[in-house]
Amino acid sequence: MKIILSILFIFIVSTSTLSADSDVDLIQLYKELHLNPELSFKEEKTSKKLATILTGLGFEVTENFGGYGVVALLKNGEGKTIMLRADMDGLPIEESTGAPYASKTKSFNQVGDEVFTMHACGHDIHMTSLIGTVVDLISKRDQWQGNLLVIMQPAEEVSGGARNMIKEGIFEKFPRPDFNLALHVSADLPAGKVGYVPGWAMANVDSMDITIKGVGGHGAYPHTTKDPIVMASQLINSLQTIVSREIAPIEAAVVTVGSIHGGTKHNVIPSEVRLQLTLRSYTDEVRNQTISTIRRMARGLAQANGLPKDSYPEITLKDEYTPALFNNPALTEKLRISFEKALGQENVLKLSPVMGGEDFGMYGRVEPIIPTSLFWLGAVNKKVYDTSLRENISLPSLHSAFFLPDPEPTISTGVKAMSGAVVDLYQD
């Protein structure tokens, strides 16, 4: 099935800046985005491309809003304002999917290292589905009235994008939304299905840096050193007891050490080791307990190893905190009804909260609160999904080098679900 939308002609006549072969083909747009991922805060070309498309579709477009953010407004008479958001950034991962359109792109990260870059979180699907949705909504503009506010958000993966767009005045400089909607691909659901989670749906996310200091020296004379590699190992093991022995078993929490760096050579004991952690939780209490327990354990480790106070581990809680995502239950119920109408009851599933994070929740945390909801869009090829069930093989997760959405059914389902829900919300 080709996802060439019914208002093909609108797209062609109004997007003279688009090349002839990319006029209407969402799959081609998807593949172009997939081939050319850009890292967080560096989404220059991606945002330009999307701004050009949205301008061509008749939106009033504001570029470079809160970084490379794009805000596009389409006024279609008196009515509610609905905000739809997609995120634009890729990840520093070397793609291993083997797809003919796999990314081979390299880019420079924040500290100037050249890294492979991949859309491993499906943000390319999000952007394409959103363009498909607005094209579809324009074709149905006699069925709804109001303001359609579309935002293409930068830097979701480092949790700066939503914060920046809110700070820059997304809710003051444009019509204030009655509802905020977004979708995220799911690496666990087959393409063709969507999932909804009323209430708390995604976790608090914190990033923490720990530098363990020691006293370096010769690897053959360890007694003359304070070995930070051994201390890092001790600390990592202790951290495993936070979730298993400190947090109440019915509470949700994750402590993951995702990066450890130290040392240069076999026979040299280094003077420091650096760790990077991701911390997940739902409640403020568990979040605070996790952070303070890590501080206590790190201090205790330094003491146990006889380090002076000025050599205690340095702990930095990054300011890229993402609060947990709360899906407004009343809005989510409306979405469920619309999805079932658009896709059939069997393709709409109620799902459980996860420990992944999404800064989309921030748009719902403003005062007065704006009802906000994000739904899951199945992205796994049906055959691959069935095989995984039959043979009990786990599927590549989001952020995996092997994560490969099935573009056609995924995008067409995303467009159908989102567009149907938006029309219903305008008419509500």
Ligand SMILES: [Zn+2]
């Ligand atoms: Zn992600």
Ligand SMILES: [Zn+2]
């Ligand atoms: Zn994502």
